[in-house]
Amino acid sequence: MTYQFEFSSLLPYWREFLDGVWLTLQLSAISTVLGFTGGALCAIARADGPPWLKRVVGAYVEVIRNTPLLVQVFLVYFGIAVLGIRVDANLAAVLALVVNVVAYTCEIMRAGIESVHKAQVEAAECLGLNRRQTYWHVILRPAIERVYPALVSQYVLLMLASSITSQISAEELTAVANRIQSDTFRSFETYIVVGLLYLALSFVVRWAFWGFGMLVFTRRRKLGTAL
């Protein structure tokens, strides 16, 4: 192999790499928060909603889980344009990612909700808790705790998958890389750097989720059960 690695020509671009990392983090964080909220609501609707709503949510989840993310991103991006609304690429990217991750979160949360025994709900009702209180204190909190590892994997995946939004020119890490490699012609080196940056991001995101879990799930912390 005679390839000469040449990383130094990337050095002038360090700021742009950092900007890309920052935007990737922002996209992922916003999509995670919105995706979790939406997904949890969809899961409740699917578990406990009126029949028509169950069907609508079920159809939505199936469509999203059986089409490629890239196609979904394009559909959201061009769909918004067709509606005559002007949004910038980053917002469109968040929208597309949320539409995607809500569906996956819904399925994970549904598994969590179903794992809570009916007798728990009965006990809560007998203590006089209303439906909202029962959902929050007795169903959702233990359900989230139980499926937390699956949720974390999903949101790490979301962060990695956000690279696809470079296709609609959201200025996240991969889009930055695409530009830098066409400026410098050091494609291999550029993507090595980007790959390492994503790897580092994954560790940071996992670590943040672990810390958050330790903070929130006091039982796990006190009993020393792994998350």
Next chain:
Amino acid sequence: MSAVVKLTDVHKSFGPLKVLNGVSFEVGRGEVVAMIGQSGSGKSTALRCINALEKIEQGSIEVCGHAIHGEKLDKRALRLDVGIVFQSYNLFPHLTAEQNIMLAPTCVKGIGRREARELARDCLNRVGLADKAGHYPEQLSGGQQQRVAIARSLAMQPKVMLFDEVTSALDPQLTGEVLRVMEDLARGGMTMILVTHEMGFARKVATHVIYMRQGKVWEVLPGHRLNDPDTPELREFIGSDL
């Protein structure tokens, strides 16, 4: 004495299976009523109907002035007056003993956290578990979990307590510690209805024993007379418990 709980000709089926076939009885204030009978005789179902956990098809049930069979039943108001303890404890696994007890008073009655914590300590004290406040259910024995469940119910200061085979999952020693708590409650004047297989306890503590058979009240007798029943069926049922 006015009845706190009154069932009149209650009928209830699960599909084709007739579980309650015209059940009537009354429970007065401060009385302890033990329901005994074979599995499937309808005693647990009758208890669950009292708390509106099951719908009845015919007849009427009145509990602390609430008409359970009525269209306008306010279930939440009913459940402020009635406490229930289950065979499977049903403690909330992600909350400590203390938090399990505090949940309903803070959520439902809007009591402040500090006051609720004092209330929880107080209730844990009554069931002899003051030192377990910070323990999670999985760190407690079955008997301790059941006593926490009793304390959780007590914290809502119910007028009637229902016990649905609360010792059936426990070994004799743990059963003893739960029964002692229930005996204290009875002595304190709590109105109690319990479904039980503990004949000794029924004999000792119950004001009345109701023997259920084939979805009916077969015989009612004072607890102390449990050794000397009128019907041959109850005599046979007691005789099998040596």
